[in-house]
Amino acid sequence: MEEYRELAELYCTSCNYCLPCPENIPIARILSLFSLARVYDLEEAAKKLYAEIGRTGFFARMNNGAACTSCGECAEKCPQKLEIPEELAAAHAALADDDEGG
Numbered sequence: 001m002e003e004y005r006e007l008a009e010l011y012c013t014s015c016n017y018c019l020p021c022p023e024n025i026p027i028a029r030i031l032s033l034f035s036l037a038r039v040y041d042l043e044e045a046a047k048k049l050y051a052e053i054g055r056t057g058f059f060a061r062m063n064n065g066a067a068c069t070s071c072g073e074c075a076e077k078c079p080q081k082l083e084i085p086e087e088l089a090a091a092h093a094a095l096a097d098d099d100e101g102g
């Protein structure tokens with residue numbers, strides 16, 4: 001039980017307390033896609049949805065993880081104490097198209 005609790009603390013709860021991001025990055029969305037790819041082994045689906053950020057659909061007017069400047073404003077506000085800039089960089093590396101240049 002304690003193990004589960006510790007594990008749960010590592011995850012983004014999509015509370016959105018980290019917003020607004022000056023670079024208009026949908027942080028919770030990206031972290032949830034990263035979890036989808038890692039935890040549930042749905043990498044291809046997560047990559048397709050990640051590719052929509054900044055291009056089409058609900059997140060068309062926002063930016064993906066490559067736009068993060070590591071300013072750290074978000075991480076200061078995160079109750080889960082996630083290292084958001086590092087998480088976004090890892091998410092982008094895992095989920096971005098190879099030809100996207102990020």
Ligand code: SF4
Pocket residue numbers: 020021022023024025027067068069070071072073074075084085088
């Ligand atoms: S560290 Fe990155 S994601 Fe966080 S507020 Fe700054 S630009 Fe946005």
Ligand code: SF4
Pocket residue numbers: 011012013014015016017018019027028031077078079080081082084
């Ligand atoms: S504040 Fe932390 S837990 Fe909440 S949405 Fe942002 S990254 Fe996720």
